[in-house]
Amino acid sequence: MHSDQSSSTDHFSLTDKIVLVTGANRGIGLGFVHTLLEQGAKKIYATIRNDDYREALQNLASDRVVPINVDLLNASTITQLAEQIDELDILINNAGIATASLCTQAHSLELTRHEMEVNCYGAMRVTQALLPVLCQSDSPVVINIASMAAISHFPNLGPYSIAKAALHSYTQGLRIELKAAAKNGGPVNVVGVYPGPIDTRLSAGADMEKPQPAEVAQTCFAAIAKGEQAIFPDPFSQAMWQQFLEHPQQLEAVFSSML
Numbered sequence: 001m002h003s004d005q006s007s008s009t010d011h012f013s014l015t016d017k018i019v020l021v022t023g024a025n026r027g028i029g030l031g032f033v034h035t036l037l038e039q040g041a042k043k044i045y046a047t048i049r050n051d052d053y054r055e056a057l058q059n060l061a062s063d064r065v066v067p068i069n070v071d072l073l074n075a076s077t078i079t080q081l082a083e084q085i086d087e088l089d090i091l092i093n094n095a096g097i098a099t100a101s102l103c104t105q106a107h108s109l110e111l112t113r114h115e116m117e118v119n120c121y122g123a124m125r126v127t128q129a130l131l132p133v134l135c136q137s138d139s140p141v142v143i144n145i146a147s148m149a150a151i152s153h154f155p156n157l158g159p160y161s162i163a164k165a166a167l168h169s170y171t172q173g174l175r176i177e178l179k180a181a182a183k184n185g186g187p188v189n190v191v192g193v194y195p196g197p198i199d200t201r202l203s204a205g206a207d208m209e210k211p212q213p214a215e216v217a218q219t220c221f222a223a224i225a226k227g228e229q230a231i232f233p234d235p236f237s238q239a240m241w242q243q244f245l246e247h248p249q250q251l252e253a254v255f256s257s258m259l
């Protein structure tokens, strides 16, 4: 794992923390929910789009998991979300989509707009709605799940790469602007996560060895405890980040050879 910036997060612990995870019914989001439960979080607001997942999430720990309906494409559901939350320590902007497509193909503009709405504006809307309550925490954390495609454009995921690069930039902006926003006048710890292929529905088409979602969550929390704010949580992203540091254009060439 590597970090381009770091902050001291002495005594980072999930015990008794109140956390919100978007897109919590499957994949990496569900991996975060399991890990948060294992590591002692007090309450987990778990966003879903479909009520079919409500019971299964509640059954994980009915006193600690609170499913809430949120569709990132529907701003009023985000307003309603914020109205239900009066305490929050950690916000995990995880929900996302990835449509296979090129930047140059027909309808790429419309596809990019859609990817931006979910993968970038969705995270921005949720963050803006929850920032006032988050800043009441003694040690607030925002974790944005971007992608290695945010660092270097990924073949056949053109609109997705554009949207994730925008999310990466938003993550940097938040970090810069929230230097003294916490209740105690300290910084909001803003963390970007840049995974490679992980074993979820989203990467079903990638035929390669892929870590499990809960491993990503465990790696992220361990990295945050070490003060990392740019987290590459799997062997693929770690190798690609090294390559990027050595020679950014070479990584572009490596990715384009995968097309």
Ligand SMILES: NC(=O)c1ccc[n+]([C@@H]2O[C@H](COP(=O)([O-])OP(=O)(O)OC[C@H]3O[C@@H](n4cnc5c(N)ncnc54)[C@H](OP(=O)(O)O)[C@@H]3O)[C@@H](O)[C@H]2O)c1
Pocket: 022, 023, 024, 025, 026, 027, 028, 029, 048, 049, 050, 070, 071, 072, 073, 094, 095, 096, 097, 098, 118, 145, 146, 147, 148, 194, 195, 196, 197, 198, 199, 200, 201, 202, 203
């Ligand atoms: N898996 C990978 O290889 C990989 C690599 C890099 C980054 N990531 C990122 O990791 C995050 C999680 O992805 P995943 O791999 O866990 O994918 P996933 O299994 O497809 O899960 C995506 C989650 O996002 C939710 N979601 C999608 N659109 C939404 C919307 N409009 N409003 C609210 N929720 C919405 C989905 O809800 P439904 O179940 O209702 O569809 C689902 O809970 C994404 O941001 C993704 O870009 C994944």
